[in-house]
Amino acid sequence: MSSDTSPSMAPLLVRQARWIAHDVLELRLTRPEGGALPPWEPGAHIELTLPSGLRRAYSLCGNPADADVWTVAVHRVPDGRGGSREIHDTALVGRELEVRGPVNRFPLLPAKGYLLLAGGIGITPLLPMARELTAQGLPWRLVLGARDRSRLAYADDLVELGGDRVLLVPQDESGLPDLAAEIAAAPPGHAVYACGPTPMLDAVMSLCRTAYTERFAPGDEGTQAMGAEAEFEVVLCRSGLRTTVPADRSVLDVVRELLPTVPYSCEEGYCGSCETPVTAGVPDHRDTVIDPSERATATTMMICVSRSASAVLELDL
Ligand code: FES
Numbered sequence: 001m002s003s004d005t006s007p008s009m010a011p012l013l014v015r016q017a018r019w020i021a022h023d024v025l026e027l028r029l030t031r032p033e034g035g036a037l038p039p040w041e042p043g044a045h046i047e048l049t050l051p052s053g054l055r056r057a058y059s060l061c062g063n064p065a066d067a068d069v070w071t072v073a074v075h076r077v078p079d080g081r082g083g084s085r086e087i088h089d090t091a092l093v094g095r096e097l098e099v100r101g102p103v104n105r106f107p108l109l110p111a112k113g114y115l116l117l118a119g120g121i122g123i124t125p126l127l128p129m130a131r132e133l134t135a136q137g138l139p140w141r142l143v144l145g146a147r148d149r150s151r152l153a154y155a156d157d158l159v160e161l162g163g164d165r166v167l168l169v170p171q172d173e174s175g176l177p178d179l180a181a182e183i184a185a186a187p188p189g190h191a192v193y194a195c196g197p198t199p200m201l202d203a204v205m206s207l208c209r210t211a212y213t214e215r216f217a218p219g220d221e222g223t224q225a226m227g228a229e230a231e232f233e234v235v236l237c238r239s240g241l242r243t244t245v246p247a248d249r250s251v252l253d254v255v256r257e258l259l260p261t262v263p264y265s266c267e268e269g270y271c272g273s274c275e276t277p278v279t280a281g282v283p284d285h286r287d288t289v290i291d292p293s294e295r296a297t298a299t300t301m302m303i304c305v306s307r308s309a310s311a312v313l314e315l316d317l
Contacts, residue, residue: 011096012037012070021146021153023076024121025088028062028069032096036067042128043106043214046070047265047273049098051090056083057266057273059195059214060102061124061154063131070099073153075121081267105272105289106214108132112189113139115182117204117211119196120146120153125214126195127154130161139190145169145177145200183207201288213288214270232308236317237279251303251313259317262303269305276303281313 012029020026031037040060047057062071076088106125108114114133116126123144133140142162146152149170158166169177183192183204192211194204201213231246236258245254252274255262265273269287277300285295287302303315 009099009101012099013096014092014094015069017093020073021155022148022150023088024073024151024153025076026061026071026073027087027092028071029097029099030069034068037070038102039067040064040070040102041104042108042132043125044102044104045106045125045271046072046099046101046103047271048072048087049100050083050086051092051095051097052082052086054083054086055265056087057101057271059106059125061127064128070102073121073124075153103271105270106193106195106212108193109191109212111138111191113187113191114141115186115190115192116140116142117177117179117182117192117194117196117200118142118144119194119200120151122194122196122200122214123153123158124195126193127157129193130158130166134161139187141165141167141182141186143167143169143177143179143182145171145196148172179203180207183211230307232310233312234308235280235312235314237314238317245307250305251307251315255303255315255317262317264304267304269302272302274302274304275300277316279314279316281308282310283307283313284309 013032014027015030016028018026045057045059047055049055058072058074060070061073062069074084074087077084108129116129118126126142130140130142142158144152152168152170155168186192192208194201194211195214204211204213231244233242234245234251235242241258243254243258245251252264263273265271272289283301284307285301286305289302290298
């Protein structure tokens with residue numbers, strides 16, 4: 001595990017924007033002068049710096065074979081943290097954005113076959129996976145759920161790609177996807193990849209402890225279960241600073257007030273940008289970067305979402 005060291009790139013041009021589903025805008029980015037971009041593999045994401053300075057990470061959802069173009073799709077969330085609203089409400093075509101990456105923390109690992117489970121905009125990393133598995137001639141099945149048909153992003157591409165290997169589940173017609181049945185029907189040796197809102201991923205993890213998951217921001221897709229959080233102290237060893245993390249704020253929020261250059265990106269625990277070494281205390285890991293089996297021995301934590309199980313947490317900052 002390492003910090004996100006993706007290189008800072010020259011700005012990329014927003015070459016095209018198009019609606020691909022209700023409230024979902026697809027952006028295609030190229031070098032301003034054209035030419036090949038760094039290669040990427042399914043599961044990778046990039047980080048865009050928006051005109052306001054907000055930085056947001058999005059999965060690449062195009063075809064890695066299209067070397068000149070990076071494609072992302074962004075779901076508009078009216079009450080989100082502002083990134084998707086800015087992308088939807090700003091005329092970005094023709095503008096240049098700073099782009100970092102690609103980084104892949106959700107790679108396809110070898111398996112006999114694959115069950116891909118997507119909720120809403122969670123289809124974005126799984127679409128290139130389905131393409132890749134098709135190209136490799138490996139067995140796969142994909143289930144995509146959304147509130148209604150108009151929100152099933154890339155449905156036509158998926159059906160064209162996979163035919164009856166693709167199950168589209170508009171919730172207003174068919175209810176929620178039967179994840180238990182899908183997972184039970186997956187043959188032995190098949191890997192389960194899931195991407196979507198937190199409640200869906202929690203359901204997948206409870207049915208299948210070894211699923212590979214990527215979580216989308218609660219503000220982007222679903223609702224976050226809010227428990228009663230405790231406040232705790234954070235000591236920044238290298239800076240010699242000490243502060244309190246209140247119940248309703250993240251470690252990252254509080255640390256940024258003291259150290260404005262601390263790296264971060266997704267703020268949802270999936271990109272790894274804010275990974276920070278822990279020198280003392282007991283982190284309460286809530287990210288999806290560190291494998292649950294490694295949490296007990298992890299020496300780092302994602303300070304954007306993880307908290308502390310001890311009264312004091314010391315960070316190497
Ligand atoms: S900012 Fe992405 S994991 Fe913390």
